[in-house]
Amino acid sequence: MKKFLFERSHFYLLNTLPCRTLQFFKMNIRRPGKNQPVKKSSGKFYITILLIIGVMILFWYNLKQFQGTENKKIESTKDYLPAPYKGIIYDKPYFSLSYREQYELPEWVAYRLTSDMINKPNHPRSQDFEPDQTITTGSAHYHDYKQSGYSKGHLVPAADMSWDQQAMNSTFLMSNVAPMLEQFNSGIWLELEHDVRDWATKYKNIIVIAGPIFRDSLGLIGANDVLVPRYFYKAVFTTNKGKPEAIGFIFDQTKKFISTLDQYVVPIDSIEKETGLDLFANMYGSWENEIRVERDVTKAKGEWPFNPYWYQERIEN
Numbered sequence: 001m002k003k004f005l006f007e008r009s010h011f012y013l014l015n016t017l018p019c020r021t022l023q024f025f026k027m028n029i030r031r032p033g034k035n036q037p038v039k040k041s042s043g044k045f046y047i048t049i050l051l052i053i054g055v056m057i058l059f060w061y062n063l064k065q066f067q068g069t070e071n072k073k074i075e076s077t078k079d080y081l082p083a084p085y086k087g088i089i090y091d092k093p094y095f096s097l098s099y100r101e102q103y104e105l106p107e108w109v110a111y112r113l114t115s116d117m118i119n120k121p122n123h124p125r126s127q128d129f130e131p132d133q134t135i136t137t138g139s140a141h142y143h144d145y146k147q148s149g150y151s152k153g154h155l156v157p158a159a160d161m162s163w164d165q166q167a168m169n170s171t172f173l174m175s176n177v178a179p180m181l182e183q184f185n186s187g188i189w190l191e192l193e194h195d196v197r198d199w200a201t202k203y204k205n206i207i208v209i210a211g212p213i214f215r216d217s218l219g220l221i222g223a224n225d226v227l228v229p230r231y232f233y234k235a236v237f238t239t240n241k242g243k244p245e246a247i248g249f250i251f252d253q254t255k256k257f258i259s260t261l262d263q264y265v266v267p268i269d270s271i272e273k274e275t276g277l278d279l280f281a282n283m284y285g286s287w288e289n290e291i292r293v294e295r296d297v298t299k300a301k302g303e304w305p306f307n308p309y310w311y312q313e314r315i316e317n
Contacts, residue, residue: 078091078096079282079283080110080112080207080209080237080280080282080283081096081110082098082108082110082209082277082278082279082281083277083278083281084098084107085098085107085275085276085277086100086102086107087099087100087106087107087108088101088136090132090134090135090175092167092170092173092176093161093164093166093167093170094111094112094161094164094167095109095110095111095156095161095167095170095171095176096109096110096111097109097110097155097156097175097176099135099139099175100214101135101137102227103212103214103226103227104139104140104144104224104225104226104227105140105178105211105212105226105227105229106155106175106176106178106211106212107211107212107214107275107277108209108210108211108275108277109155109156109176109209109210109211110207110208110209111156111160111161111207111208112205112206112207112208113160113196113197113200113205113206113207113208114200114204114205114206115200115201115203115204115205117160117163117164117200118163118197118200118201119201120163120164121163122159122162122163123162123163123164123165123168125158125168126165126169127168127169127172128142128172129142129152129172129173129174129177130142130172130173130174131173131174132173132174132175132176134175135175138224139173139174139175140174140175140177140222140224140226141174141222141223141224142174143222143223144221144222144223144224144226145179145221145222145226146222148179148221148222149181150179150180150181150221150228151179151180151181151182151185151186152174152177152179152180153177153178153179153180153184153185153189154171154176154177155176155177155178155210155211156171156176156208156210157171157193157196158171158172159193159197160193160196160197160208178211178212178229178232179221179226179227179228179229180232180253181253181254183256183257184232184251184253184257186317187257187314187317188251188257188261188264188314189232189251189253190314191261191310191311191313191314192234192249192261194307194310195261195304195305195306195307195310196208196234196236198305198307199236199238199304199305202305203238203239203240205238205239206236206237206238207236207237207238207280207283208234208235208236209234209235209236209237209277209279209280210232210233210234210235211232211233211275212227212229212231212232212233213229213230213231213232213233213250213274213275214227214229215230215231215274216230216231217229217230218230218254229253230252230253230254231250231251231252231253231274232250232251232253233248233249233250233251233271233274233275234248234249235247235248235249235268235271235279235280236248236304237279237280237283240303243289244280244283244284244285244289244293245293245303245304246268246279246280246293246294247265247299247304248265248266248267248268248270248271248279249261249264249265249266250264250266250270250271250274251264257314258315260306260311261306261311262299262306265297265299266297267294267295267296267297268280268293268294268295269294269295272294279294280293
């Protein structure tokens with residue numbers, strides 16, 4: 001509301017002041033007749049003009065300050081991004097990633113997901129997997145995955161970005177993909193994606209960070225020597241009634257997943273030790289909150305609910 005009133009005031013002044021000033025000049029400056037002497041303008045007239053100019057300068061200055069505040073707000077929307085460990089950060093529509101050329105994989109992807117995004121109409125898929133031309137050193141290629149025995153696993157799910165066509169298309173760039181065994185990609189990893197969207201609906205606003213763990217890899221694939229990670233992680237953060245909360249997972253994709261998702265919950269601190277990353281560093285509000293949340297593995301009942309429907313679907317498939 002303040003922004004609306006300010007912009008309207010600024011529009012009014014910029015559009016009406018020049019006209020009113022011109023009218024003022026017309027009213028106070030008249031051409032003398034042939035036999036009339038030129039009268040000197042009064043001091044009051046000059047004072048009024050100076051006041052008008054002063055008001056216009058003041059509003060111009062306030063506008064710059066207002067715009068600067070808005071820009072800072074926009075910049076702060078990505079305060080949740082981890083610092084790159086050894087990668088280079090690339091911004092995509094509505095998500096970011098840190099790319100490791102050594103492995104041809106991102107070390108992390110990060111994005112905000114809200115209930116408003118979830119509730120928007122879905123766009124149809126119109127994009128195939130493509131190399132990411134923005135990666136300065138060149139990204140992996142979809143040819144690297146041919147006959148490798150691994151599927152192209154999304155780190156930012158296409159379904160999380162289906163509300164925006166450009167964002168969803170960007171999830172099919174090879175910079176957002178990692179080699180996954182099909183039973184993992186379409187199994188427990190997919191189940192967790194469903195639950196994450198449910199949590200976005202429940203909490204209205206969450207932050208998601210995911211990626212591979214580079215130790216104990218399963219080898220390399222393709223002409224670009226894409227690393228095949230054995231382990232993957234995902235971490236989710238939200239604020240519940242003003243209280244920061246987070247949940248983390250680590251999966252060994254070679255395992256057969258029969259247990260429910262809660263059996264794979266790990267402290268955020270464990271993910272940080274495995275990856276070298278500092279997750280949600282600017283989000284906790286205090287050192288005490290950070291210690292409490294990052295080391296907690298026993299979540300309150302209902303805090304991060306797992307939908308039994310998604311579990312049943314995984315088991316049956």
